[in-house]
Amino acid sequence: MFENILTGLYTLADGMMLFSIAAGVIGGVIVGILPGLTSTMAIALLIPLTFNLPPHIGLAMLGGIYVASTYSGSISAILLNIPGTPASVATALDGNPMSKKGESNRAIVLSTFASCIGGIASVFALLLIAPPLAEFSLKFGSYEYFLLALFGVTVIASLSVGAIEKGFISGALGLLLSTIGFHPLTGFTRFTNDIPSLYDGIPLVVSLIGLFSIPEVISMLSTNSNIKDETQIKQQNNFAKFFPEILQQKMNILRSSIIGIIVGIIPGVGSSIGGFIAYDAAKKYSKKPEEFGKGSPDGIVASETANNAVTGGTLIPLLTLGIPGNPVTAVFLGGIMIHGLKPGAELFTVNSDITYGFILSLFISNLLFVPIGFLIAKYFIKITLIPYSILAPIILCLAVIGSYSIRGSTDDIIIMLFVGILGYVLNFFQVPRAPLILGLVLGTMAESELARSLSLSHGSVSDFFIHLVTRPISLVILLLCAYALYRGFTQHKKHNKG
Amino acid sequence: MKKSFLSVFLCISVLGTFAIAKDYPAKPVSMIVAYSPGGGTDTAARVVSKYVKPYLKQRLVIKNKPGAGGQIGFTSLSTANNDGYTIGFINIPSIFLVKELRKNVKYNISDFETIANIQLDPVVLAVKADSPFKTFADFLEAAKKRTLNIGGDGPQSNNQLQLLIAQDKIGFKTNFVPYNGSGPSITATLGGQIDASVPSATSASNHVNNGRLRVLAVFADKPYEYLPGVPTISQASGVNVPSIGAALRGIAAPKNISATQKKFLENAFGNMMKDKEFLLYAKKTNLPLQYMNSIEFDTYLKKTQKEIKRYMHLLK
């Protein structure tokens, strides 16, 4: 173990290596801030560039992008209420209200340090206990995934401010939207009108852009509070001041890190769900749950810690078993294989210098995005001072090119426009939009895993239920679902009375 | 002013046509890939783009047109300009399956002109390393006693088709459970969620090397070079099973591309397939290469098309 870490350190102590980490982190922060650019796309398109670099340097750069972009989606979520990545949707729920109160810096400091700590915790897990965690990840079958999706749905109640019915409607709309396209098992196409661009459903990032960018532009142009208080922002241009606050969040950070790592190692779940579940847990354990959605620091910290803890988690099954857990790591796998490296035991023995160098580089990446994030945020904060007449067209342009570039298809711009209209309507009716994103993320998983579980039970519904309660992990998740519902109801009741 | 502008314009356009006629390619050639960046097909395309450069004497630019299981990309290749500057990476048999199984597919197989085939990735039958099925015979015996759950990319994929053809020929039945790609079906196999899976050979080989997966048979006419010792399905079962489910990745152009350009491209890719560095790289990364020149590729295409039509009823 220790000699491996030493060889890793040796790999790391290379000027070129540090340079590529820095380049990756800077690129990643930019990619994360821009709503149309995803880390998956950036990494996929940069792999040919890293082709000619030595593998450890290429991987370190890709790692920097991955980690930094997962963090920096929160910057645009906080300042503009436009999540830069699906992972920062939960951050926007409290980050933006806090920023609107004139505390942008506080929100950014909280999200930055939370991301950093969550990321580092997950890299420790990757470094020290990866093999047993990877074995655990294999225990998840379709039954567990289906229940996990159900558990995710229980989070909706926590994401809804105001009438709870509206939150459920929003979540159900998301689940329904996710059923557009092929049925995952029969291949039957639904709601597509024979338009091939709809066969695979609506790309998540396209709907994220439509749902947030467009309505935000409209609401920023129609509010009358265009006068901005520059002095207020300047006054607290002191990031260090808010650092002690993060130390008060020890339990929250610990819980969210664990949630993030677990969600990360389960293949196919993803960072946005990690953020949502941690947010929900933080709200359930918080002494002031009523502050959530109105600028609660706990909410920001929970979501950001967890979504960055997911990053290290997803790399665990990837490096130890060669199983990619999300689109980013699937691309990563390609990036590893293109260098002739083979994920699995060989990576930790024959190529241990590269592997440990890469893992250690993730520590640096996670630390490095703190100063780089602050530096970029310092200028990005001034965006709120740009007149809306300039900012709005720029956001619209980014929305258009962003939705185009996901699949290189102009049809996606039109899809984005339709989702934008939906977002505008929801915004007008004061319906929360975060549950819709959650529904979209969970919908495909819920539907396909339910269908697959039924198929695995040879179509017998009773066998299906027997499997649900006899498989150990599935039973645990089932109990968690029941507990979440119970907690949700009691809290909702208390809230309504008080 | 206007006049000089016009003459400059004329000059440029004349030079332009001149360049095309004289030395093709005069600018980078773009290659449509019908799958998203980072996927297996895309990665293969990017490797090809790197190694073909010295022979193409221009850059080969990848244009991803993903979606609908390749339909969007194949359609856009079929309608692309046939000036020799747009070619595509096509996947067989996906290109047939999409055409046969869906309504409103705008391309025809005759819209493409074959250039060269690069890869052949057969389907394999894989089980977990500690599975009781040691050989295909064990598997077959169990499959005849109870309904086994077999995972694989799907639905309506080449993997499923291959399994169904084998079942039809050998005479057994299974419960095919579609997964979102070969990768997830392997994950489910490793976790013991299913009895076996039918992934592509490339995605299985790394797990076999790690000692976690065992391949019982390769659905191909000859053994797979990166899985030594694994019998072909015909050897293992004693029945002749056609291997049309194997995935081919090759280069094609929109039809009616000029003969000289076609010849040039064919030579460029043909030479790349003999390039020492490329071969070395392919070996290192377990890329299953299978060169076919334009005519061989075309023959294979026509033969497979006929056979697939014969087995299509199995998928419906």
Added chain:
Amino acid sequence: MYINSRQRDKLFSITIICFSILVGFVLFSYPIESSYFPRFITFFLLIMGVILFVRSSISKENKDTYDIDKIEQIKTFKVGGLIFISLILYIIALKNIDYSISTIVFLSAMMYILGFRNLILNIVISVGFYAALYLIFFYFLGISTP
């Protein structure tokens, strides 16, 4: 024409009820094995719509719980219309004319319409922003232009 929050809830619930009935009809034309999941969701949507409708009808409190004023609400309609129409024009332009030209024109026209009247700075920002877009998306990431 001002709609207060109670009326808004009511209107929304009616929209949802109509929508779920419509979707329900489409879904029942699909085979059951490919549509049981969306059918269930749509049924849930319908129930939630009805509950919201009942709640917003019986709720006595008539005070507006949301801080949107009358002028703002009307402005929302106007701005929404403007944004969607301009986006549609922009999409048509970039599909049929050229991405770079339509983007620069869209940027400067929108800025002008939204009240940024400094023409020189307007053009500088439009071209400058387009250059940045070009650099990141098309040059560095190598995405092909629309």
